[in-house]
Amino acid sequence: MSCPICARPTDPKYKPFCSRRCADIDLAKWLTGSYAIPVPEEDEDEPPLPPDDDGPAH
Numbered sequence: 001m002s003c004p005i006c007a008r009p010t011d012p013k014y015k016p017f018c019s020r021r022c023a024d025i026d027l028a029k030w031l032t033g034s035y036a037i038p039v040p041e042e043d044e045d046e047p048p049l050p051p052d053d054d055g056p057a058h
């Protein structure tokens with residue numbers, strides 16, 4: 001049997017993965033598959049949008 005993540009030989013300790021890293025990767029896949037992917041909210045450089053007023057346009 002080989003690791004489902006990287007296809008290297010499985011380590012009995014981390015079955016069915018080859019290492020803890022691959023086990024973690026698989027776990028992360030599970031989590032991101034069932035929950036929303038966490039988005040960092042710190043890098044927002046965009047200026048706030050002006051209010052969308054429905055004034056007389058034309």
Ligand SMILES: [Zn+2]
Pocket residue numbers: 003004005006007008017018019022
């Ligand atoms: Zn692996």
